[in-house]
Amino acid sequence: MKTELNRLPFMVTIISKSPEDTFSLGEQWSKELEAGWVIGLDGDLGAGKTQLVKGLAKGLNIKETITSPTFTLASEYEGNLKLDHLDFYRLENDKQISDCGLEPYLNPEGIAVIEWYCRWDGPKPAYLRQATITHISENERQICYEDFSS
Numbered sequence: 711m712k713t714e715l716n717r718l719p720f721m722v723t724i725i726s727k728s729p730e731d732t733f734s735l736g737e738q739w740s741k742e743l744e745a746g747w748v749i750g751l752d753g754d755l756g757a758g759k760t761q762l763v764k765g766l767a768k769g770l771n772i773k774e775t776i777t778s779p780t781f782t783l784a785s786e787y788e789g790n791l792k793l794d795h796l797d798f799y800r801l802e803n804d805k806q807i808s809d810c811g812l813e814p815y816l817n818p819e820g821i822a823v824i825e826w827y828c829r830w831d832g833p834k835p836a837y838l839r840q841a842t843i844t845h846i847s848e849n850e851r852q853i854c855y856e857d858f859s860s
């Protein structure tokens with residue numbers, strides 16, 4: 711059983727005023743979450759999903775440069791915890807995601823972060839932080855997130 715202390719029992723909304731704010735939030739999340747968690751990120755193109763992943767990677771002490779796995783579908787990085795970075799943009803539904811062999815990432819060894827998580831319509835991962843990033847202005851984003859664990 712994972713620590714319940716880390717789990718937020720309600721939806722959190724924050725306003726990011728810059729790419730650096732979003733990066734810092736990712737860094738903060740890397741300290742809050744434990745192995746086994748999936749972070750599902752949604753939001754338009756350019757919302758800041760990958761920016762958040764870069765902060766997450768920094769927080770996990772990953773030295774490699776994070777690039778968007780839009781074409782490769784999944785990238786794996788070694789840090790304090792293993793970080794799997796996925797992008798479901800090009801996939802339509804849970805069947806296509808499973809057919810591509812990506813379903814095991816929903817039960818990760820370390821942390822898995824998935825851009826365009828909304829494409830997955832299968833069962834929720836056992837430990838999920840689900841976040842939506844919305845454009846407010848050129849440099850401002852609203853970030854809403856909620857934790858689920860079963």
Ligand SMILES: Nc1ncnc2c1ncn2[C@@H]1O[C@H](COP(=O)(O)OP(=O)(O)OP(=O)(O)O)[C@@H](O)[C@H]1O
Pocket residue numbers: 726727728729730731732753754755756757758759760761762778825848849850851
């Ligand atoms: N507050 C902010 N938070 C995050 N990014 C911001 C913010 N303000 C401006 N930006 C800019 O928005 C862009 C976000 O790009 P990013 O690649 O992270 O988006 P994305 O959500 O991953 O898009 P995609 O769906 O194409 O993968 C960057 O150019 C970043 O500098």
Ligand SMILES: [Mg+2]
Pocket residue numbers: 759760761778825
């Ligand atoms: Mg991206």
